[in-house]
Amino acid sequence: MADGWLDTGDLGRRDEDGFLYLTGRAKDLIIRGGHNIDPRLVEDALLSHPAVTGAQAVGQPDRRAGEVPVAYVTLSDATVGEGDLLAWAARHVSERAAAPKAVRVLDALPLTAVGKPYRLPLRADATRRVLAEVLAGLDGVEELTAEAASGTVTVTVTLRDRAAAAEVERRVGDFAVPCRIVTRQGTDG
Structure with a gap:
């Protein structure tokens, strides 16, 4: 609470008569x-x-x-x-x-x-699609998933081995998306 106001994350507008209308989040x-x-x-x-x-x-x-x-x-x-x-x-x-x-x-x-409406799964799908394009053709990428939890989309890239990890990090690093890189041996980063 700040200055008597509670920040709920709601967006809205007030009309000329002082009525408030919620318009989104x-x-x-x-x-x-x-x-x-x-x-x-x-x-x-x-x-x-x-x-x-x-x-x-x-x-x-x-x-x-x-x-x-x-x-x-x-x-x-x-x-x-x-x-x-x-x-x-x-x-x-x-x-x-x-x-x-x-x-x-x-x-x-x-x-x-x-x-x-529940947009988080759609944000995960949109993220997965764009990163799948970015990683297309990169040798060693076995799987790409995007999971939505707690309001955040996290990408997991599964690699056959560590050889492609640096290139995955470089390509995904262009986007503001949390990413885990996993190899068959376990989590690497």
Whole structure:
């Protein structure tokens, strides 16, 4: 508590009559090059598409911008493609920096036990995808996993032996992502 205020992590606004409106959570913000992006900008734009039945946006690690927005959606029309949704979002997201770099279609979006959107597994998926691209073709990488726990995504890279460890550290080090490197002999770093 500071100066009589309790910091809950909630974001909101106050109207001219003094009413408060909760609009989101600070931990859900996507931070792109120092610019804070509210995931609802992306989600609302995608939800305006007639085939989109659900949308959640998260930050995907990016070596230059820190994070870039990506979105996960559910659809009522399976003929709508990810490219169509990217184009839709580019036209309908009010901030150019908030337009998603990828839109991925899922059968269902993750929810908490009380039915609220649960973005952490999506952040883990986005992290795993981008690091899988970064490590693609690197000899010795056997497995890459991204696990979400306690609000943090941690990556584990399993190597056949230590030979590729330095290169994995260099490539993953470009991203602000906690990473464990494991070989068949055990944890190395």
